[in-house]
Structure formats: C-alpha cells, structure tokens
Amino acid sequence: MTMKPENQSLQSVNIEGPVCPTPLPHNDRIVLGHGSGGRMSHDLIARTFFAAFSNPALTARDDAARLLTSSGEQLAISTDSHVVSPLFFPGGDIGRLAVCGTVNDVAMLGAEPLWLTAGFILEEGLEIETLQRVVASMQAAAQEAGVQIVAGDTKVVQKGKADGLFITTTGIGVIRPGVNISGAGARPGDVVIISGPIGDHGIAVLQARGELGFDSDICSDTAPLNGLVSALLSANAAAVHVLRDPTRGGLATTLNEIARQSQVGILLEEDRIPVRPAVAAACEMLGFDPLYVANEGKLVAIVAPHAAQDVLDAMRSHAYGTEAAIIGRVEAGAPGQVLMKTAIGGTRVVDMLAGEMLPRIC
C-alpha cells in the first residue's frame, strides 16, 4: 500500500515556516534542555559522549546497541535512566515506565528482550511502601513483557540530594536471525506507520502534576511493545526497515532522527496522524504541539510499500496497535528533513525539538 493522494515530490513542495534550526545557546552548564531528547540532547551527546566513547555500536545512534558475541549471537543492549515526576501518574508509574522504556528500546532493533537490570537511587526519607509499590509495578510490567529482572543495585543519598526515586534500567535481548532493523534503514517509497494516537504520556504526566488546569481522563500509554513488534515482524520481517518509539521529543524528533540517519526525507500528512481529542484540546490550551509530546507505548514502523498493508493489519490485530495508522512516506528529496502536509493544504518543516518543553517526563 502506498500513500494517497500524495504524489508530489518533496523537492517541489512549497515550504512554509523556518528551515534553519534554532541556534543553540552556548551554555557552559547543564540546563534542562540537555535532557529533552531534542536538539540540545543531541548536541551534548555528540560533543561530550560520542567524542570520548566513539565506537560503532554507540555511534550507530539506534535505540539499542547491536553487539555480536564470539558464538555469532547478535545481542541488543540499551539503557535508560528514569527521573519522571511525579512517581505515579494516570496509566503508570516510574516502575512501569522503567521496564517498558527499556524493553521497548531493545525491541526497536527487532530483538526479543530477555533480561533487565535495575539500579535504584533512593532519597533518604522515601517511604518503603512507595518503593514496594513501584517494585510491584515493575514486576507486573516485566511479566507482561516476558522479561526477567536479573540484577540490581540500590544506593541511598541524603534527603535533598535526589527526588524520591530514580531508576536506571538496562535491557538485553537477542536479535532474531535475518532481522536487520535500524534508524538508517529507511528507503524512498517506504511507508510510515504509527501504532496509535500520540501525546498521551506527556499530557498524563502534566495532569498528574496539576499543571493541566482542568480535569481530563487522559492516561499514559506506557506499555511494553515487544509483543506488538513480534506481531508486525510476523507479517513480513524483511519489509520492516525501521522501528523506533517516539518518547522524549515526540514523534517529530524521532522522525528527524530517522531522516538524518537514513539520509532521506519524510513527508507526513497532518490529518492522518492520530491524536485523541482530549490530548489535542490540552495541547491547544497549553500551546504544545502533540508532535513533540512524549509517548511511552507507541512505535513508528517504516516499511516497504508492498508490505505496508499486511504490517498495518498485523499491528491493528494487537492490543497495543488497534489504532495504528499510515501517516506518511519516505522520499528521496530533502534528505535529513521531515515535512508535513498540513490539514489546510500547505507544507511545513517539522524540526527536531530544540530545547525543553516538558522536563522529567520519563
């Protein structure tokens, strides 16, 4: 299945809005924007971490590192620190988030996640009952995902030197033989699929902070996506070129990363991107663009056109993909850029998140 009615090439579109990236402030200190997942994070990572730790597994810039053991087994390994505030929010908590976030990063390489480790940093004075609720939630999420938490560590810092509870999870999975999924795999003609409505997680956390200013029943989408990945790979594994979960920085940032890694253009159709009415309303009131709001239970699949309908059907038949939708396509023009055909008929550049919109969302 290919996108309709879109036959316009990216090179010929009438571009609205700024093309130049916003210049970065040259701070000599860490600011919240460095943790946004957007442009400032990328800049910090490139200047500080890649500059020191350069190796092919790291600089591939995928959600997980791809590693080959001496016996020829391909492992996927990923790590995430979780600092979400508050610890509990509608639809989830830091424990469920820590398990799902890492399970998903491993799954996005087409790997079967098997094992997790968890490092806990606890603030003196944290209620042990709170910790136990979080740990129970981690175990429930791990069971749902079919992974085991095999190693852990606990550190305690003085009151005022942390914020309740931080959890760093690392996931290890085995990449299925014959699967070759990477952010660098998108090809012109490929179809862009999102697994469901965007922005739920970020708005649910804001609501839990009391920053929404009104009542809503928006729940975080935090979920383990390895089952959904299995389902869509069963439809046609060879046709799935990219998988990525649009967390910090939202769908816009994730697609920009893919466009850069693959050196392709991505053209979205605004009116095909699913957003729940309550999330859309909250974003409008708060001045947010849902394209930049974090998700924790959604994935983007970039798929060869001939297999797109089969992959979409497989996703829709899974509980975490019932609202999956084709939202755009990959083009040869404008490599490294994401453009969007707006609902009113124009086309605008969709840039990476520049600074920080919603700190401590994950």
Place this chain on the structure above:
Amino acid sequence: MTMKPENQSLQSVNIEGPVCPTPLPHNDRIVLGHGSGGRMSHDLIARTFFAAFSNPALTARDDAARLLTSSGEQLAISTDSHVVSPLFFPGGDIGRLAVCGTVNDVAMLGAEPLWLTAGFILEEGLEIETLQRVVASMQAAAQEAGVQIVAGDTKVVQKGKADGLFITTTGIGVIRPGVNISGAGARPGDVVIISGPIGDHGIAVLQARGELGFDSDICSDTAPLNGLVSALLSANAAAVHVLRDPTRGGLATTLNEIARQSQVGILLEEDRIPVRPAVAAACEMLGFDPLYVANEGKLVAIVAPHAAQDVLDAMRSHAYGTEAAIIGRVEAGAPGQVLMKTAIGGTRVVDMLAGEMLPRIC
C-alpha cells in the same frame, strides 16, 4: 599451601564479642543504612526486591547474574548506580569508579567484561567541563579494562533534585568455558587470599570530603581488576572457587556474604590482613575498623589449598596484586560465620556491617 599455624577448628575456638546480629530498626522509610551494602541493605533487598523479582539469576546473590543464551553462551551481567560524593577524590573520580565497579562485578564471575552501558542523571547547573572530565576518565578506565561503552542515556533534573552527577553502569561479559565461580563455591580447606591492602578507597573519599581532620597521601585503589582475574585464572582456573570485590561494607561484609552463600565458616588471621599504616592510623583516629571500609580495586579469591601458592604467585606478578596475601581459610564449622584470630591471640566474630558507616562512598 595451607594456613599456618592455624589447626584449631572453628567449633572449638573461644569466641569473644557479640554473636547475635544487631537488631534492625523497623523503619518505614529509607535511611542511609539501606545503602550501606551491609545488613540493612540485605534486609531491604530481601524484603523488597527479591520478594517481587524472584528468579534464579537474581537470587543467586552473586556480584553479577549468570545467564545462558539460546546458543549456549554464558553471559555475566551486573549493574551499579554510583553516587559518590565528592565527584573527584585522590586516586579517582565518579567516572573511573563507575567503569571499574561494574567491570569488577562482571569479572568476579570469572567472565571477560566486553561492553558497558552508562546512564547519566545530571543536575541542572552542573558544569559541562566537569561532565567532560568525568567522561574522559570513564573512557580512560574503559580502555585500560579493554571494554567498550556501547549505549548510554542522559537525563537532567532541576537544581536541588540531584547532587551534581549520578552514573549507573551496566556491564556485560562472557564467562570463560569451564569456569564456575560463585559466592556459593567456598569449600572447607580452601584458602582465602586478598589482592592487597584494604580500606584505601573509603579513607581517600573521607579525605576528599575534608572529614579526615589531618593530611595524608592515601589514594583510592579504584582499578579494573579483569586483568588480575585473567592472571589468577591462568594459574589454575578450576581451583578458583570464589572471587568477590569487597566494596561497600568492606572485607568483613563480603566474607560474611560468602560464608552464608557457601554455608561454611571463614577463619581470618588479623595479623595477615594487609592495611597501609596511614589507613590504619586514620581508622584508629576515626574509630573505624578497616575490615568494614570500602575498597574499589581489591578482590578476595577463595582457592583450593593445593593451588593457593600458584594463584598467589600469579596475583603478585600482576600490577594490581603485588601485595596479595593469604589471610585465612575456610572451615566446615560455624557455617555462615566469619571469625578472626586477633593479633593478641583471641578469636572474635566478624559480623556483617549493620548500619551505615560512610554514606556515598561509591
């Protein structure tokens, strides 16, 4: 080589000092003692983490989890969060510590560490130059250990919600074929070897905090021990039953863990345990027992008696084991207990660290 002149069995010794463990305070909130690595940590782990996450790899209670891939490869996986204060101290910094701590935990299963991941939690306002110094130190330690840092994550929290910089590292290694090292492997008759003088790290960190009250030239021993492990395994891999690095809680806590896991007694000889004079003096002034002070570049090897001299020689020929010494032996009596023949000729119980002596030492 066996211990001399010690031929007394543990059952017949005249025990000085308390045998009963100190009762734990029943707090409903996290206190610093829960991060000590001693009895309160063990209690929290058992009640909270093992209760929820129970699986054989976790509850084996080794420094790293032992995992079998479908192709039959045995992996060792370990994680540690690092919250040391201050970030820089004589002989090391949080970056070197984060790499070495995790490399060592993987190596203590007789595995060759290959890959690390690193999750950074940064406090808003941290100087980027500080972060870059830490990252450069991590890379230097990783190069020394021969491991690659293959995946990472960065989160930023608001000023006052963390303490500069926390780093959680996870290490993945491959267990050498035929090696079967575990805290449960000590057998009566085995010889206990320490790789060098104890207590340097804890005292060096205290000194960096200005809490020593006098000047000293004590440096942390923070070092990657995988090379030392390779050297001692080359001497006689099958004879090496236990390896463990005595970090938080010190040598006393580590030996208690081994005595419990293996259900054996351990009898130490006080005057054989190497302690640098400056560390001994600092401990005496501060009222600390060096047996409970953290090390970050030492290991305990428990070895079959017939191979003890060969293993000791191999350790002494390695840069990180030049001062290795035989300090005790494993006995069938008093299972789960560590006893020490004191310099003045008595014998006392050496219990696990109960609460917290030195918070945020790693």
